[in-house]
Amino acid sequence: MIKKLALSLCFLALLFGAPVFAQDDLLKKEEQLFNQFCSHCHGKHMVNPGTSSFDLRKFPKDDKPRFYESVSKGRGDMPAWGDVLFPEELDLLWHYVKSRAGKEPTAFDSSDASDVTESNEPETVLSSLLITPGTLTACLAKNGGVMSSRRSKGGAGLDYQVALALANGMGLTLAVEWYESEQEEESSPVRESYAMLAYGVCDILPGFALYETSLSAFYKTRAALPRWDNRPDTLTREFQVDLQPLSVSDPYARMEMGVVFRTPEFVRPITRVADLEGLHVGVEQGTLAGVLTLRQGSATLTSEATTLNPGPDFLWKMEQGEFDAALVTVGAYDFHKKQNAISTLVLGDYRHSIGFNLSVAMLKSNRDLLDQIDPLINTMIADGTMAALADKSRLTYSEPRQPWVQTRLTMQDIMMRQ
Ligand code: HEC
Numbered sequence: 485m486i487k488k489l490a491l492s493l494c495f496l497a498l499l500f501g502a503p504v505f506a507q508d509d510l511l512k513k514e515e516q517l518f519n520q521f522c523s524h525c526h527g528k529h530m531v532n533p534g535t536s537s538f539d540l541r542k543f544p545k546d547d548k549p550r551f552y553e554s555v556s557k558g559r560g561d562m563p564a565w566g567d568v569l570f571p572e573e574l575d576l577l578w579h580y581v582k583s584r585a586g587k588e589p590t591a592f593d594s595s596d597a598s599d600v601t602e603s604n605e606p607e608t609v610l611s612s613l614l615i616t617p618g619t620l621t622a623c624l625a626k627n628g629g630v631m632s633s634r635r636s637k638g639g640a641g642l643d644y645q646v647a648l649a650l651a652n653g654m655g656l657t658l659a660v661e662w663y664e665s666e667q668e669e670e671s672s673p674v675r676e677s678y679a680m681l682a683y684g685v686c687d688i689l690p691g692f693a694l695y696e697t698s699l700s701a702f703y704k705t706r707a708a709l710p711r712w713d714n715r716p717d718t719l720t721r722e723f724q725v726d727l728q729p730l731s732v733s734d735p736y737a738r739m740e741m742g743v744v745f746r747t748p749e750f751v752r753p754i755t756r757v758a759d760l761e762g763l764h765v766g767v768e769q770g771t772l773a774g775v776l777t778l779r780q781g782s783a784t785l786t787s788e789a790t791t792l793n794p795g796p797d798f799l800w801k802m803e804q805g806e807f808d809a810a811l812v813t814v815g816a817y818d819f820h821k822k823q824n825a826i827s828t829l830v831l832g833d834y835r836h837s838i839g840f841n842l843s844v845a846m847l848k849s850n851r852d853l854l855d856q857i858d859p860l861i862n863t864m865i866a867d868g869t870m871a872a873l874a875d876k877s878r879l880t881y882s883e884p885r886q887p888w889v890q891t892r893l894t895m896q897d898i899m900m901r902q
Contacts, residue, residue, distance in 0.1 A: 513576055514576045514577065514579060514580035515580065517569075517573055517576055517577055517580070518530075518577060518580050518581075521565065521568070521569065521577075522540075522577070525537040525562070526538065526539075526540050527859070528734075528854075528855075528858050528859065528862075529584070529854060529855050529858070530581070530584050531855040531856075531859065537561075537562075538562075540581050540584070541584050543581055543582075545581075545582045548578060548582075551578050551581065551582075552574060552578070555569075555574060555577070556574065610654065610656070610853070610856065613687070613850050613852060613853055614656070614687050615684060615686070615687055616659065618656060618657060619651075619656055619657045619658070619659045620647070620650060620651040620654060620656040620657070620658055620659070620687055620688065621658075621659045621660070621661060621685075621686040621687045621688070622647035622651075622658065622659070622660050622661070622686055622687070622688050622689065622690060623660075623661045623663055623677070623680045623681070623685055623686035623688075623689045623712070624639060624641075624643055624644055624647065624660050624661070624662060624663070624690065624691070625643075625662075625663060625664070625665050625691070626662045626663065626664050627664065627665075628641060628643060628665075628691065629641070629815055629816070629818075629819035630642065630815055630818045630819045630822060630877050630878060630879040631643045631691050631815060631877075631879075632644045632690075632691065634660075634662045638660075639660060639662075640877060641877050641879075642737060642873055642874050642877045642879050642881075643690040643691040643842075644660070644690075644877075645873040645876065645877060646690050646736055646844070646861075646864075646870075646873065647660070647688065647690050647844075649860070649864060649869070649873065650688070650844070650856075650857055650860055650861075653856070653860040654856045654857075654860070661680075661685050661686045661712050661713065661714060662712060662713045663676070663680065663685075663710045663711060663712035663713075664710055664711045664712070665710050674693075674695075674698045675707040675708075675727075676707065676708075676709070676710045677689050677692055677730075677845055678707060678725075678727040678728070678730060679707040679708060679709045679710075679724075679725045679727065680709060680710070680712070681728070681730060681845065681846065681847050682725045682726060682727050682728045682847070683709055683725045685709070685712060687846060687850065687853070688844050688845070688846050688853070688857075689844065689845045689846070690736075690842070690843075690844045690845075691842055692730075692732055692842065692843050692844065692845035693739060693840040693841070693842055693843075693890075694732060694735060694840060694841045694842070694843050694888055694889045694890060695840055695889070695890050695892075696889055696890065696891045696892045697892050699730070699732065699889065704727070705727055706724040706725060706726055706727060707724060707725060707727055708721070708722070708723065708724055708725075709723065709725060728847055728848065728849070729847070729848040730845045730846065730847060730848055731845070731846055731847070731848045731850070731851035731854065732843040732844065732845050732846075733843045733844040733845075733846075733854055733857045733858055733861055734843065734858045734861050734862055734884075734888070735841030735842055735843045735861075735884035735888055736842060736843065736844070736861045736864070736865065736870055736884065737841070737842045737870065737874065737879075737881060737882065737883070737884060738839050738840070738841050738842065738882040738883060738884045738885055739813060739814070739815060739839055739840045739841075739842060739882075740813070740814050740835045740836065740839040740882050741772070741773050741776070741811055741812065741813050741814065741835065741836040741838070741839065742811070742812070742814045742817065742831050742832060742833075742834060742835050742836070743757075743760065743809055743810070743811050743812075743831075743832045743834050744799065744802065744809065744810055744811075744812055744817050744829050744830065744831050744832070745763075745808065745809050745829065745830045745832060746802050746803070746805065746807070746808045746809065746828065746829060747828045747829075747830065748828075748830055750763060750808045750809055750830075751830050751832055752832075753832075753833070753834075754832065754834050755834065755902065756780065756902040757776060757777055757780035757781050757811060757836075757902070758780055758781055758782050758785065760777075760781065760785060760809050761781070761782050761784055761785045763808045763809045764788065764789075764790065764807045764808045764809070765777060765781065765785055765788070765789045765790070765807060765808070765809050765810060766789065766790050766791075766792060766798065766801065766802055766806065766807035766808075766809070766810035767786075767789045767790065767791040767792070767810070768792060768793075768794045768798050768810065768812060769791050769792060769793055769794055770794050771794050771813075772838070772893075773810075773811040773812050773813060773836075774791070774794070774811075775898060776811060776836065776838070776898065777789065777810070777811050779898050779899055780899070780902065789807075790806055790807045792806070796816075796819070796820070796823075798810070798812070798816075799812065799816065799817065799820040799829065800820075800824075802829060803824070803827060803828065803829060811836065814831065814835075814880050814882070815879065817829065817831050817880070818878055818879050818880055821878070822878050831880065835882070836901075836902070837901050837902060838890070838893065838897065838901050839882070839885065839890070840890050841884040841885065841888055841889075841890070842884075843888075844857055844861070865883060865884075870883075871883075
């Protein structure tokens with residue numbers, strides 16, 4: 485149990501230690517353009533909210549002249565884009581629209597309003613993507629602290645709540661495959677996520693941290709599967725899965741680091757790690773927070789700091805007075821508070837600027853699920869549902885922040901970013 489809890493704390497360290505790969509063609513130019521100029525009326529991925537705008541997935545993909553004509557000169561309520569976009573950009577947009585258009589079974593007819601509504605029927609599109617039709621299967625960590633935990637009935641934690649809300653929003657039943665992440669040298673949460681999706685254990689995996697190296701070349705390798713409740717006995721421990729490329733949703737929360745003080749007396753306003761000088765600081769060895777403390781603290785601060793093994797014991801040690809302040813992941817603090825009703829620890833207001841947005845991962849071949857998932861996530865953030873779900877999970881909620889994907893951390897970031 486204790487061992488497993490260490491997972492959430494070490495998670496950043498593992499991410500941090502992840503191998504370095506060249507940047508993927510993550511944000512395709514086409515999609516960027518579309519998102520910048522077109523998606524607020526036509527919907528993300530061309531799935532519109534079923535209101536007034538034209539459903540671009542129904543645009544006839546063999547009618548290029550009409551596309552250029554309508555888009556350059558405008559049509560009906562749509563403004564003209566001819567003066568805004570370069571011809572090359574129009575080409576890219578045509579390619580984007582064309583590659584998605586014509587997918588719908590219904591005949592194209594721009595004047596038929598009811599036709600547009602019908603295209604938003606999720607069932608037919610979805611059932612072909614799901615492992616079990618009518619069911620959204622999610623992989624969730626059993627011992628993911630405030631993010632996910634198994635209950636005798638259902639589960640708890642923000643990742644669980646998000647999976648449940650997505651299933652409900654898509655008109656599906658939620659099924660969960662509960663897995664145990666093991667802390668072994670060869671495995672990491674990221675590789676396990678890839679392995680489970682590639683093996684077809686689940687359709688979606690919430691809690692996937694958007695880090696550049698996690699999104700790139702993992703699929704060119706193989707990885708072992710973690711243990712999960714329904715793992716067949718016939719599957720040996722040595723078994724390895726060929727990884728496949730993943731797609732990720734828009735983020736729904738942000739994992740951040742903050743400073744925790746032993747009691748209210750130690751609290752002080754800080755704007756950077758070095759401001760902790762004068763306090764007896766604890767360092768969680770091997771984690772990103774620990775590394776940042778050592779790199780960004782003054783010489784006095786670091787020489788007087790107490791370094792301890794990573795894991796849930798760390799915050800208990802602070803509680804017992806071994807040190808008075810530390811930079812830790814906010815989720816670790818939340819989990820500690822949840823476990824210890826009489827804790828004196830206080831989380832300060834400061835947040836380190838390095839953080840990771842959390843999203844829902846799926847196989848790239850299943851990326852059409854995003855047509856449903858992204859709008860649901862964005863609505864839940866906008867209308868406060870997400871914050872309420874976090875509250876229910878006793879999690880200090882932070883909304884995702886741009887850039888969505890944290891670029892690979894350089895030494896410069898580790899030294900300079902406060
Ligand atoms: C301000 C909202 C808005 C924006 C932004 C917008 N559109 Fe439109 N678009 C519309 C509306 C409304 C229609 C339906 C026009 C009609 O037929 O009356 C439409 C129709 C279309 C059509 C179908 C035209 C036809 O021939 O029937 C295409 C293609 C299209 N838009 C492409 C784009 C592209 C590409 C962009 C981004 C560069 C874009 N739109 C941005 C509102 C918008």
